[in-house]
Amino acid sequence: MILSIQNVVKTYGNYRAVDNVSLDIPKGSVFGMLGPNGAGKTSLIRMITTITGPDEGVILLDGEKINNRTPEQIGYMPEERGLYKKMKVGEHLLYLAQLKGLSPAQARKSIDEWLTKFEITDWWSKKIEDLSKGMQQKIQFIATVIHRPKLLILDEPFTGLDPINTTLIKDEIAQLNESGISIIFSTHRMEQVEEMCDHIVLINKGKNVLYGEVEAIKNEYKENLYVVETEGEIPDGIPDKYQVDSRSTNSITFKLDDESQSNELLKAFLQKGARITRFEEILPTFNEIFIRRVAESGMAPVEA
Amino acid sequence: MSKLSLIIRREYLTRVRKKSFILGTLLAPVGLLVYMLVIFGLSSYQGSGELKVAVLDEGNSLTAFPDEKGVRYVMSGGRSLEQLKQAVLDKEVDGVLRIPKVTNFQNKDLTVFYYSDEKLAPEKSNQIEDRVVAKIKEFKMDSLKLNAEQLKLLDSKVSIDPESITGDGKDDQSKYTAGVGLAVGGIMTFLLFFMVLMYGQMVMRSVMEEKTNRIVEVMMSSVKPFDLMMGKIIGAGLVGLTQVVAWVVLSGAVSILVPLVMGIDASQMQTPMAAGAESIDPELVQDTSFRIMSELSRQNWPLLIFAFIVFFLGGYFIYSSMFAAVGSAMGDDLGEGQSLTLPATIPLILAFYIVSMAGWRNPDSSLMVFASIFPLFSPIAMPFRMAFNPPWWQVVLSLALVIGTAILFVWLAGRIYRVGILLYGKKITLKELWKWMLYKG
Numbered sequence: 001m002i003l004s005i006q007n008v009v010k011t012y013g014n015y016r017a018v019d020n021v022s023l024d025i026p027k028g029s030v031f032g033m034l035g036p037n038g039a040g041k042t043s044l045i046r047m048i049t050t051i052t053g054p055d056e057g058v059i060l061l062d063g064e065k066i067n068n069r070t071p072e073q074i075g076y077m078p079e080e081r082g083l084y085k086k087m088k089v090g091e092h093l094l095y096l097a098q099l100k101g102l103s104p105a106q107a108r109k110s111i112d113e114w115l116t117k118f119e120i121t122d123w124w125s126k127k128i129e130d131l132s133k134g135m136q137q138k139i140q141f142i143a144t145v146i147h148r149p150k151l152l153i154l155d156e157p158f159t160g161l162d163p164i165n166t167t168l169i170k171d172e173i174a175q176l177n178e179s180g181i182s183i184i185f186s187t188h189r190m191e192q193v194e195e196m197c198d199h200i201v202l203i204n205k206g207k208n209v210l211y212g213e214v215e216a217i218k219n220e221y222k223e224n225l226y227v228v229e230t231e232g233e234i235p236d237g238i239p240d241k242y243q244v245d246s247r248s249t250n251s252i253t254f255k256l257d258d259e260s261q262s263n264e265l266l267k268a269f270l271q272k273g274a275r276i277t278r279f280e281e282i283l284p285t286f287n288e289i290f291i292r293r294v295a296e297s298g299m300a301p302v303e304a
Numbered sequence: 305m306s307k308l309s310l311i312i313r314r315e316y317l318t319r320v321r322k323k324s325f326i327l328g329t330l331l332a333p334v335g336l337l338v339y340m341l342v343i344f345g346l347s348s349y350q351g352s353g354e355l356k357v358a359v360l361d362e363g364n365s366l367t368a369f370p371d372e373k374g375v376r377y378v379m380s381g382g383r384s385l386e387q388l389k390q391a392v393l394d395k396e397v398d399g400v401l402r403i404p405k406v407t408n409f410q411n412k413d414l415t416v417f418y419y420s421d422e423k424l425a426p427e428k429s430n431q432i433e434d435r436v437v438a439k440i441k442e443f444k445m446d447s448l449k450l451n452a453e454q455l456k457l458l459d460s461k462v463s464i465d466p467e468s469i470t471g472d473g474k475d476d477q478s479k480y481t482a483g484v485g486l487a488v489g490g491i492m493t494f495l496l497f498f499m500v501l502m503y504g505q506m507v508m509r510s511v512m513e514e515k516t517n518r519i520v521e522v523m524m525s526s527v528k529p530f531d532l533m534m535g536k537i538i539g540a541g542l543v544g545l546t547q548v549v550a551w552v553v554l555s556g557a558v559s560i561l562v563p564l565v566m567g568i569d570a571s572q573m574q575t576p577m578a579a580g581a582e583s584i585d586p587e588l589v590q591d592t593s594f595r596i597m598s599e600l601s602r603q604n605w606p607l608l609i610f611a612f613i614v615f616f617l618g619g620y621f622i623y624s625s626m627f628a629a630v631g632s633a634m635g636d637d638l639g640e641g642q643s644l645t646l647p648a649t650i651p652l653i654l655a656f657y658i659v660s661m662a663g664w665r666n667p668d669s670s671l672m673v674f675a676s677i678f679p680l681f682s683p684i685a686m687p688f689r690m691a692f693n694p695p696w697w698q699v700v701l702s703l704a705l706v707i708g709t710a711i712l713f714v715w716l717a718g719r720i721y722r723v724g725i726l727l728y729g730k731k732i733t734l735k736e737l738w739k740w741m742l743y744k745g
Contacts (some may be wrong), residue, residue, distance in 0.1 A: 013739075049525045051726070068528075076525035080728070082518030086318060098310055099526040143522070 001063070002019040002027045002151055002182040003048065010043050014136055017043035018054070019206035025199065026183065027062075030177055032197035032214075033186040034286060038121050041186045042079065045153055047252035048184075049076045062150055072101040075149035079156040079186075081140050083128045090124035107146070114142045118168075139168055145176060152176060155186045170196070190286035202290050210293050218283045221292065224256040228269055229278035238268055250266030253282065306529045308538075315510075315539025320546065333371070340562050353426055354368060357418075358388050358397045363405030365447075367441045375431055377401075389419055398422060401432065406440060409447075482692075484600055489688035490610055493663070495548070496619060497656045497684055503544040504623040504648070507537055511725070513630030522724050525737050529722035532555035534631075534714070537624045586686025611690050611699070618706035623652060625710075625717035632724035633732040644734065655684035667692045677702045678691065679709035716741050 003025040010018040019039045024170055025031045033041050046052045048059060049068050061073060083092060092112065097107035115121045128136060137160060145152060156175070158166050173196075177183055189270045193200070200217065202210040210217065230232075231250045234244045240266055243252040254265060257282070266279055284292075319325055359369055360380045378397060380388060388400040399420030406414065416436055418424055424432075445452060492665035511533075514520045523532055626648040633644060658675045666672065667689050675685035676694065682702045690699070723740040724732065 046524075046726070051521070051529075052522045071526050074525065076522075078518075078521040078525070080518040080521050082522065084318075085517065095310065095314055096522070096526065099523075140522075253510055258531055 005059040006058045007102055010055055017204050021208045023201050023211050028182055029199050030183045030197045032190055032193040032200035033184055034190045034200055035203035036188050039203045044170055049074055050051045073150045074143040075152045077144040077154050085129040088125050088127055089139055096143045097146045102147050110146050133160055134162055137161055151182050153184045204294055221284045221289045224259050225253055225282040226262055227253045227280050227282055231275040235272035235274045307527045308535055311535025312539045315536050316542050319543045329550045330613040332551050333558050336555050336649050356397045358400045360402045365443050375698045485691035492687040493659050493684055496616055499544050500619045500623050503540050507624040508627035508631035511628050512634055530718040532717055533628050533721045541620050553595035572598040608690055612687055615683045615687050618710045621710040622713045625714045629717035629720040632729040651680040655681035659685050659688050663688050682706055
């Protein structure tokens with residue numbers, strides 16, 4: 001486990017921002033921390049990054065209780081992020097890298113590598129305030145990973161990025177993950193991380209609502225929904241035992257009692273001589289799972 | 305390098321490199337340079353505007369007038385007033401000075417007349433009057449057969465020399481002691497007040513800037529909030545010291561080099577009026593400057609400088625930590641935080657008022673004694689009193705309180721800062737600041 005959170009509690013005044021949360025993050029995983037705004041994600045991250053301390057519970061990074069050397073092993077890009085506007089790109093990165101424990105020579109080497117990678121070597125003596133928002137985000141990302149952390153925590157990393165830079169950063173994250181860096185994604189936009197994460201935790205009102213592997217969770221929450229699309233209109237005479245969930249002219253969704261019925265359903269369509277353009281099981285989105293899970297546990301979700 | 309020293313270095317370098325800092329640091333000595341050039345210009349203007357005055361001594365009783373700086377005298381040589389007036393019109397001389405015959409020695413109010421179409425500058429007028437007074441005095445002494453030496457014996461100078469009764473006699477004071485003390489103390493107070501206020505607010509603005517820039521959470525994931533706050537306070541404090549040292553060195557260089565380059569006599573620049581006033585006893589002048597110098601040298605400079613530095617650091621840490629705490633609680637709106645900055649600025653301004661109102665009148669009044677010990681006032685008030693040899697126990701108590709308070713305030717400010725700096729979009733009241741201080745962990 002790269003990170004192990006055990007029974008952590010954080011209160012602000014009378015407000016329990018993090019309420020007895022426990023979870024483990026496997027080494028090398030891309031971990032999604034999902035939940036609406038104000039659910040307690042940032043409070044949890046602030047404790048992992050030692051910005052604040054937990055009132056109760058223990059946090060272990062790579063098997064070691066977090067301490068004052070922890071910040072050097074973590075790269076954190078907060079949602080509220082910024083840079084010193086008056087500083088030059090090079091000296092800014094040098095400063096942040098040294099604060100993460102790199103020697104000036106190491107820092108310089110690492111900065112050169114990243115600037116070369118992003119093809120922005122000529123930015124060294126540009127002032128931050130002269131860069132566009134997207135360019136500043138790139139620098140922010142470099143600053144986060146410059147010291148090659150064990151664990152990378154990205155809080156809403158794609159806000160404010162255009163599609164091109166989003167793809168660029170996604171690729172970089174994937175590469176970093178392949179090279180062995182564990183990654184935590186924190187976001188309230190659940191659809192965004194479904195494609196990237198292998199594990200997730202859903203947090204609502206400071207509580208761990210749902211936690212596990214992405215595939216396992218999706219399978220657990222699937223409702224045996226199957227969509228069939230045909231060329232032309234949907235043929236009549238499909239047996240009633242297949243419960244229709246929704247339909248339009250050439251698309252129909254069934255809710256099956258058992259997933260083993262899927263082949264029979266397909267057969268029924270083939271017998272009607274319909275030309276099928278799509279036949280697919282529909283897995284629930286994390287949005288839907290979240291809403292169901294919250295309803296089950298009897299908690300109204302925090303307004304997003 | 306430790307993280308704290310990295311932060312100090314960045315805070316220091318970014319400020320020192322700023323155009324506004326360089327400009328401010330250079331402008332003060334440049335201002336002094338301009339001032340000196342203006343004075344120099346004025347004194348040389350006066351020199352070129354030399355007046356040639358014909359003296360018509362109707363009593364024929366005065367000896368020849370010697371030339372002096374700015375005024376040259378020619379005696380009438382038997383010419384009548386009309387002839388002399390013509391000489392003025394012919395531009396032979398600038399004006400005619402007619403001195404009526406002195407008959408009644410009882411009459412002290414004499415009038416002399418000056419004929420010219422040009423306006424006589426007040427300064428020249430004073431100068432000529434002084435010369436005439438001296439000449440008439442000479443004439444009167446001659447007529448009354450008075451001996452100048454004997455006459456001098458009649459003059460006495462009296463000055464009150466305050467002596468302490470219980471003191472050990474070393475405490476030898478004079479009227480100069482008070483004056484020199486006021487000057488030395490006043491300059492120190494003034495400098496301390498402005499440096500603490502200016503650099504304390506600089507810390508506040510910089511904290512607010514980091515918060516609104518949203519860099520602060522990035523920083524928090526690398527360094528402790530306390531380190532970030534201390535780095536800022538120390539960095540800005542060093543910038544302040546740099547500025548003071550630069551001002552002292554540059555001003556010193558300007559005031560020494562400029563007169564050398566211009567080839568002017570520095571003593572003349574300080575008192576351009578004194579040039580024509582020979583009537584002032586040169587012995588007295590020498591005496592005054594000598595006694596001021598001796599008073600200055602009698603001040604315990606090592607102690608004064610030590611006190612200045614300790615009180616500057618103490619006051620700076622007390623107030624800048626307050627400003628840092630306030631800055632951390634504020635949003636990006638300076639006006640909104642007015643109620644929060646007041647508790648930090650009021651004691652500072654109050655201390656300055658107490659010194660400038662009560663201190664000038666009596667540096668040892670009970671109000672001043674209180675102000676010089678109360679730690680929120682003492683960084684401003686005690687250095688002022690230091691020039692008047694206050695009882696040593698008061699100084700020690702004051703120093704101890706300032707250092708203790710500075711440590712306490714920095715600690716408390718750190719507790720407010722770490723909460724405030726990560727809080728957005730909420731209007732903060734003083735009550736909340738108080739609650740933050742008491743938060744655990």
